[in-house]
Amino acid sequence: MVIGERKPFDEIMKMLEGLKKISVMGCGGCVTVCLTGGQDEVRVLSSQIRMARDKEGNPIEIIEKTLERQCDPEYVELAAPVAPDVEAVLSMACGVGVQFMAERYKDLPIYPALNTTFVGGSKKEGYYVERCQTCGACKLYYTGGICPIARCSKSLLNGPCGGSTNGKCEIDPEVDCAWQLILDRLKSLNQMDRYSEIMPINDWRTNRDGGPRKMIREDFQR
Amino acid sequence: MSDFEPIVVAFCCHYCAYGAADLAGSMRLEYPPNIRVIRLPCTGKVTPAFLLRAFEKGADGVYVAGCLEGDCHFIQGNLVAKPRVNYTKKLIQEVGLEPERLEMFNMSAAMGPRFAEVAREFVERIRQLGPSPLNKNYRVQGSAA
Numbered sequence: 001m002v003i004g005e006r007k008p009f010d011e012i013m014k015m016l017e018g019l020k021k022i023s024v025m026g027c028g029g030c031v032t033v034c035l036t037g038g039q040d041e042v043r044v045l046s047s048q049i050r051m052a053r054d055k056e057g058n059p060i061e062i063i064e065k066t067l068e069r070q071c072d073p074e075y076v077e078l079a080a081p082v083a084p085d086v087e088a089v090l091s092m093a094c095g096v097g098v099q100f101m102a103e104r105y106k107d108l109p110i111y112p113a114l115n116t117t118f119v120g121g122s123k124k125e126g127y128y129v130e131r132c133q134t135c136g137a138c139k140l141y142y143t144g145g146i147c148p149i150a151r152c153s154k155s156l157l158n159g160p161c162g163g164s165t166n167g168k169c170e171i172d173p174e175v176d177c178a179w180q181l182i183l184d185r186l187k188s189l190n191q192m193d194r195y196s197e198i199m200p201i202n203d204w205r206t207n208r209d210g211g212p213r214k215m216i217r218e219d220f221q222r
Numbered sequence: 223m224s225d226f227e228p229i230v231v232a233f234c235c236h237y238c239a240y241g242a243a244d245l246a247g248s249m250r251l252e253y254p255p256n257i258r259v260i261r262l263p264c265t266g267k268v269t270p271a272f273l274l275r276a277f278e279k280g281a282d283g284v285y286v287a288g289c290l291e292g293d294c295h296f297i298q299g300n301l302v303a304k305p306r307v308n309y310t311k312k313l314i315q316e317v318g319l320e321p322e323r324l325e326m327f328n329m330s331a332a333m334g335p336r337f338a339e340v341a342r343e344f345v346e347r348i349r350q351l352g353p354s355p356l357n358k359n360y361r362v363q364g365s366a367a
Contacts, residue, residue, distance in 0.1 A: 009316035040271055044313065047274040051317045054278075055355040 001030035001121065002094045003128045004037060004114035006045070013052055015111045016090065019060065023086045024049070024113070025079060025101070026066035027093035034128050037092030037114055039066040045092065045113060070097025076104045083108055136206030136213065142194045144185030149202075151178035157199040159183075226360060228282040228348040230257045232341070233272070235265045237295035239287030241331025246338045253341035256348075264288070265326075266299025270310040273324060277314060280357040283348035286326045287340065293330065300328065320351055 006012075016022060024046045032038030046062045053060040063082055068075045070093035079089070079101065088109040091098045095116040102110040118130040133150045139157070140147060149155045153171045160179035163170030167180040186192050204210070234240045240261050246253065262268065265288030276284045286307055288300035304326055311321035325344065329336045353360035 040269065043271045044274060047271065047278050048313060048317050051274070051278050051314075051319075051356055055318055 001033050001119070002096070002116060003034045003118050003120050003130070004031055004094050004116045006036060006041070006092075007113060007115055009048065009052075012045075012090070012113055013049070016049065016060065016088070019087045021061040021063075021086050022088045022090055023063040023065055023079075023082050024090045025070070025082075025092060026064075027070045027091075027097050028066055029069040029071065029093075029097075031093060031097075031114065032066075034122070035126060037094075042066055042092055045090075067093075069093075071100055073100070073104065076100050079105070134207065135202070135204075136210075137203065139199065142197065142199065143182045144189055144191060144194075146178060146182045146185055148178050148182065151176070151181070155202075157202060159195070226349065226353055228256050228345055228353070229280065229357065230283040230285070230341075230345055230348055231276045231281045232257045232259045233262055233265065233268055233284070233286045234259050235288045235295070235299070236261055236263050238289035238293070238331045239265075239327075239329055239337065242287075242329050242333045242337035245331065245334030249334045251334060251338040253338040254345040256345045257341050264294065264296045264299035265303035266294075266296060268303050268306060270306055270313055273307070273310045274313060277317075277319060277323070277354065277356060280354060280359070282351070282354045282357055283323045283325075283344060285324070285340070285344055287337070288326070288328055290328045290330050319354060319356075322347060323351060323354065 024042050026032070026038050026042035028038060031041075035041065042064050046064050049060060050062060063086060065079065065082055067078055070076055070091060083089075083105050086108070088111060089101060089105070090111050090113050091101055092113045093101070094114065095112065098110055098112045119132045119134060120128050120130040123129050131150055132147060135149045139149070148157055153169050153175065154161060156179065160177055164177040164180055167177055169175040169177045183195065186195050232239075234243060240259070243259055265286050268286050273284055273286075286303055288303055289295060291300060294300040307324060307326040311324050314324060315321045327340045329340070
């Protein structure tokens with residue numbers, strides 16, 4: 001899922017300066033799972049904003065709403081009844097959601113409450129780790145299911161560097177050396193022959209370096 | 223502000239803290255009338271949204287009272303409440319309220335005197351801190367943040 005973190009509170013309050021009525025909109029997708037932008041987080045942030053504004057004698061009215069997702073036009077449409085009543089929307093979705101909302105509601109400022117940080121999964125509830133950097137050319141077949149682009153600090157493709165010590169990366173003793181993990185795994189899977197195949201220089205054109213990407217299912221086009 | 227009477231909300235779990243409150247009553251122990259007890263099945267029910275709402279409505283202080291650690295009637299309720307209360311302390315600090323306005327206490331149902339003691343000490347703490355900026359009864363007109 002996409003992982004995000006709520007922006008610093010002061011930064012959010014600065015975005016809302018001068019506004020009297022807004023909507024704080026949550027997203028029921030990734031940010032709900034990573035406990036950053038779902039219905040409960042909308043409630044908490046709205047409470048905080050009202051409190052901060054009350055404290056300075058400049059109250060703000062907030063319409064709290066959580067959409068199923070903010071990255072599908074059909075769901076973004078469901079925010080339409082709220083749009084005419086507010087001066088701006090503070091979206092708690094990831095960057096994608098904020099942009100989809102902005103595209104649909106052209107006359108309404110849509111502000112991001114989160115910094116969208118990475119693509120990852122839960123190690124356990126409340127603990128999320130990065131696993132994928134969307135390189136667009138998945139190499140997990142060759143690396144025992146462990147990604148050298150995302151998990152190796154240097155994104156090396158052909159084995160560990162000299163900084164790998166006791167299975168840890170030289171940048172931080174808490175960070176596993178991805179290539180140590182990969183080699184251990186390939187050994188246990190009996191796939192060491194895949195390690196012997198040299199991976200050529202990565203073609204970054206499938207990553208964002210080739211420009212904004214898109215994906216189309218031809219069979220769904222009308 | 224010598225006429226300031228704090229409004230303190232006490233979220234008490236049914237099995238321990240509320241039992242202790244009951245016992246304090248039976249023992250005729252004296253404690254300040256400023257606390258408003260809200261009975262919960264377990265402190266595990268408490269979430270940051272709950273606690274923020276109390277402050278938003280003008281509570282000068284809030285505390286969560288649950289079973290002794292390891293003795294929660296629902297096994298882990300008070301253990302999940304603790305990090306939530308700590309997190310909420312940070313949230314209220316972001317808004318500009320003192321984190322000391324929120325606290326968690328543990329006690330058993332037999333600890334009537336402890337319930338009274340917590341009430342006394344916490345109300346005194348809040349009295350020292352002064353009214354919450356969100357307490358409408360004590361708003362100074364035209365005060366800035």
